[in-house]
Amino acid sequence: MNETVSVISDDEYRKVERFIYKEARFADESRYDEWENLLEDDMIYWIPRGEGDFLPDRDVSILNDNRSRLATRINQLKTGTRHSQEPRSPMRKIISNLMIDRISENEYLAHVNFALFEMQVQSLDEMNIWAGRMEYKLRESEDDLKMFFKKVVLINGDHPVPTIAFII
Amino acid sequence: MNYTTNDISAISNPAADIPGLIKDNGIHSSLYTDPNIFALEMDKIFQECWVFVGHLSEVPKRGDYIRRHIGCEPVLMFRTGDATATVLTNRCTHRGNLLCQEEKGRRRAITCQYHGWVFNLDGDLVDRPFSGGYCDKGGELDLRKAKVAIYRGFVFATFAKNPVSLEDHLGNGRHALDRASNLSPEGELDLFGGWTKHIFNSNWKMLVENNTDGYHVNHVHDSFARGIQVQYKYENVLKSEEDKLEAFVRDMGDGHAEIEYGQTYSKPLFWFGVEADRFPDYVSSMEAAYGKDEANDILTKGPPHTYIFPNLFIAEVSMVVIQPISAGKSINWNTPLYLKGAPDAVNRRMLRQGEAALGPSAFLLADDAVIGDRQWRALHGSPGWLDLSRGESRETVAADGTITSHYSDETPNRGFWRHYRTLFS
Structure with a gap:
């Protein structure tokens, strides 16, 4: 980080925080169109196999979507025959430990911890608990922030995990 | 093995007649759900047949290992030479402790963390702390070793005493x-x-x-x-x-x-x-x-x-x-x-x-x-x-x-x- 760039103001902190809560709510409620509206064209959505020095172009990931693949993912979720999300999982995510760094004059890097409770209603009728941390890269756009990077680091990512067909 | 309560309730036929559950154009669903049949499969298929364990490229250097399973049996696959690997049960022959917990790594020898028994990469027991307490030479306490055969880097292993050749299996x-x-x-x-x-x-x-x-x-x-x-x-x-x-x-x-x-x-x-x-x-x-x-x-x-x-x-x-x-x-x-x-x-x-x-x-x-x-x-x-x-x-x-x-x-x-x-x- 460039030392000369100013620290995050309280207003900026609140703005990023509001964005992250909104993003989590759209994801938890499977509001795909509203979630997709938060994205920039250079969006990367990445779930590596947990912590560690995994490289996206070398190590197989749980998920690694650029913007067009993410559009396919959302299209698939909206077909009505994405069996692994039909019916959709009721979910709630708890987010905490928000820390924000500045990337540039109009870009932020945010870190959070999360716990996600997913009711797996497609086949098991059992609750899955997902835990880890997330990184977001956000950019000032015309009227609000937009997201151009989201990395989800699951604490059990390099171990056997159930299906993750929802937007986490 | 983790059987759920439901699994146990499905035990209906302890000495399952497996051939009787398979017709030319149909099968009986207990082949999927009966835990007794599962246990028989672990023995007859995963112990007795050639099972794929890993690829040589996953263990590029001598001493490199990966942790895998053959059926439910925990094993280690060690690179031991240019085109050779050993597949050993990941369990100390002394008191059954798991020898390697990490998914992969490199070892010159395998030391059990319970009482310090040491095995080489061929699975031979080579050292025991305070050896004065033992009368035997320990040869029967080597790790359980699978037979290994490799084709184009694909490492297969079996615990069968007299397996068919890998070529015949493939x-x-x-x-x-x-x-x-x-x-x-x-x-x-x-x-x-x-x-x-x-x-x-x-x-x-x-x-x-x-x-x-x-x-x-x-x-x-x-x-x-x-x-x-x-x-x-x-x-x-x-x-x-x-x-x-x-x-x-x-x-x-x-x-x-x-x-x-x-x-x-x-x-x-x-x-x-x-x-x-x-x-x-x-x-x-x-x-x-x-x-x-x-x-x-x-x-x-x-x-x-x-x-x-x-x-x-x-x-x-x-x-x-x-x-x-x-x-x-x-x-x-x-x-x-x-x-x-x-x-x-x-x-x-x-x-x-x-x-x-x-x-x-x-x-x-x-x-x-x-x-x-x-x-x-x-x-x-x-x-x-x-x-x-x-x-x-x-x-x-x-x-x-x-x-x-x-x-x-x-x-x-x-x-x-x-x-x-x-x-x-």
Whole structure:
């Protein structure tokens, strides 16, 4: 980080925080169109196999979507025959430990911890608990922030995990 | 093994008559749900048959090891030389402590953390602290060692006393290992991408059967067909009519089976979703290695979609290992089919395509997993007979004994069960 760039103001902190809560709510409620509206064209959505020095172009990931693949993912979720999300999982995510760094004059890097409770209603009728941390890269756009990077680091990512067909 | 309460309630037939549960064109669902049958399989199949453990490229240097399972048995696969590996039970012969907890690493020797017994990479017991307390020489306390055989870097192991040769086990399936390896200009895979591990709450044989079942594709993967612009490799198999499907299935004998897509690919790298001029360095290195005609043939025919009994599936751009956990739980392992000596851009495309198809978030396997879960749950409480008759009257038997049929026919699954039955007869 460039030392000369100013620290995050309280207003900026609140703005990023509001964005992250909104993003989590759209994801938890499977509001795909509203979630997709938060994205920039250079969006990367990445779930590596947990912590560690995994490289996206070398190590197989749980998920690694650029913007067009993410559009396919959302299209698939909206077909009505994405069996692994039909019916959709009721979910709630708890987010905490928000820390924000500045990337540039109009870009932020945010870190959070999360716990996600997913009711797996497609086949098991059992609750899955997902835990880890997330990184977001956000950019000032015309009227609000937009997201151009989201990395989800699951604490059990390099171990056997159930299906993750929802937007986490 | 983790049996749920439900699993235990399913114990209906402690000395199951397995051959009686398999007809030529149907099977009894208790084969998927009965924990006694699962236990018999771990013994008869995963101890007695050749089982895929890992690839030599995963342990590139002497002393490198990976942790794997042969059925439910924890094992370590050690690289011991240029083209050699040992497969040892990951359990101290003294008091049964797990020897290595890390998924991979490098060791000069294996030291148990409980009482300090030391084994070499061949599994021999070489040291015990305070040896004055022992009278015997300890030779019978070496680690349990599997027999190992390696074909083109694929390491197979068995605990059978007198196994058939690996060549006999692979039979007609061996060509799939050649077909995959020959996509590399150096003739070898280089599996350095690691593995995703995807939990299926269904029986391991359901994963096996699904891998060579063409009939489900239009239904389970309908959302994928509609979510993407259908093109290239998926063109022929998605949204097609029964009489227009050119891909076909093949029962290769010995439990191995495949879907053959080769003739649906009209030109080199069509299976990869690109024109050949996208990767000129790759094409020229392949021509230098194999000659122009053979390289053209390899690159046109593309990778195999082949299941090797009991736990290996070469899924075109990925390699898959099926790990049984209990009658109702399995893990699907997946790594990109990286090619040694191929340009980085080729392997990167292999990675991206594999991630699209396989893994916990993939466009395809996420849906296969949920169907498997539903199938297992629906069968569990009310066992009965299941139909496997599709296409039985329109198969073609070739001179080498392999049986081919329409893409949507259950020929591969009938072949699997025919072989399975012989193991319990």
